[in-house]
Amino acid sequence: MEMTTDTTELILDAAQELVQLRGFNAFSYRDIADRIGIRTASIHYHFPRKDDLARSLIRRYHDRFLTALRRIGGEDRRPETRLTDYMALFSSLLAQGDRLCLFAVFSADLTSLSGEVREEVRAFYDTNVDWLRHVLEEGRRTGAFGFSGSSGEIARGIFALLEGEILVTRAFPAPSPVTSMLPIVRSLLAWTDEPLSRGSTGTGPASGPDEPHYPHS
Numbered sequence: 001m002e003m004t005t006d007t008t009e010l011i012l013d014a015a016q017e018l019v020q021l022r023g024f025n026a027f028s029y030r031d032i033a034d035r036i037g038i039r040t041a042s043i044h045y046h047f048p049r050k051d052d053l054a055r056s057l058i059r060r061y062h063d064r065f066l067t068a069l070r071r072i073g074g075e076d077r078r079p080e081t082r083l084t085d086y087m088a089l090f091s092s093l094l095a096q097g098d099r100l101c102l103f104a105v106f107s108a109d110l111t112s113l114s115g116e117v118r119e120e121v122r123a124f125y126d127t128n129v130d131w132l133r134h135v136l137e138e139g140r141r142t143g144a145f146g147f148s149g150s151s152g153e154i155a156r157g158i159f160a161l162l163e164g165e166i167l168v169t170r171a172f173p174a175p176s177p178v179t180s181m182l183p184i185v186r187s188l189l190a191w192t193d194e195p196l197s198r199g200s201t202g203t204g205p206a207s208g209p210d211e212p213h214y215p216h217s
Contacts, residue, residue, distance in 0.1 A: 008046050010036045016057055020099035024054060024109045051114045054106070058120040061102045062127065069131055079139035080191070086132070087181060090162045094169055104163050129155045136189065146190035154188055161185070 014035040018027040029040045029050075047053040072085040093101060106113065106121045113121070132155035139145035147154060165174075165181055174180055185191070 007038070007042070011038075011043055011046055011053075012057060012060060015053055016061070016102060017099070019057065019105050020102060023105055025112060051117055054113065054117045055120055057102065058106060058117065058124060062120070062124045065124070066127065069127075073131065073135075078144065079135045079142065080144050082135050083132075083139070083185070084182070086135070087162060087185070090166060091179075093166060098170060100170065101163060101166055104167060125159070128159050132158055139189070144192060146192055147188065157188065158185055 011032060014032045015027075018031055018035075029043045032043055033040045043053075047056065068089055069086075072089075073082055090101075093099065103121060103124045106117070107125075110118060110121065129152065133151045136145060136147070136151040136155055140147065140151065161181055161184065168174070
């Protein structure tokens with residue numbers, strides 16, 4: 001098979017699925033090669049070390065997640081809507097089957113990862129917490145959220161809540177985070193308004209292509 005950008009993407013797609021299903025330390029280059037029909041030497045050509053593969057996976061995942069956040073994070077949209085749509089991203093991940101968030105898997109394997117890979121994992125965490133903190137602070141300014149205390153701490157709590165829900169739901173199927181976690185988040189934030197329909201700017205629900213979706217391969 002000719003070594004092209006398409007080949008790189010095929011390798012990354014197969015590797016991401018294996019990571020999300022098994023964990024980073026539970027598959028080999030042979031597993032990837034068997035899935036997409038190339039030699040392991042071809043994978044080593046693109047990713048000489050498994051660390052190289054890990055960094056590329058996380059960066060791609062991070063970039064796709066940033067795209068999803070930009071899609072739901074328009075400043076013209078109410079903070080309540082943005083937060084509900086953010087939670088819907090995690091709900092859409094559950095719809096992909098038995099796959100976990102790539103961040104959660106790498107976090108579980110953190111002690112076995114190189115320093116460079118750990119930094120990539122932490123950057124994804126920081127992106128989510130910073131985005132949430134901004135939305136929470138705006139909601140508090142507008143009066144939609146009545147919580148007191150640190151917006152950063154609550155943002156970390158919401159992110160941990162959603163990541164944890166995905167892990168628990170894998171073993172014990174339950175409603176999506178949008179359904180089961182929203183009352184908890186509303187309580188944490190002293191959310192004063194009625195929850196908006198997912199995808200709504202306050203004037204009506206979003207349709208079809210605008211529905212929030214968690215990044216995947």
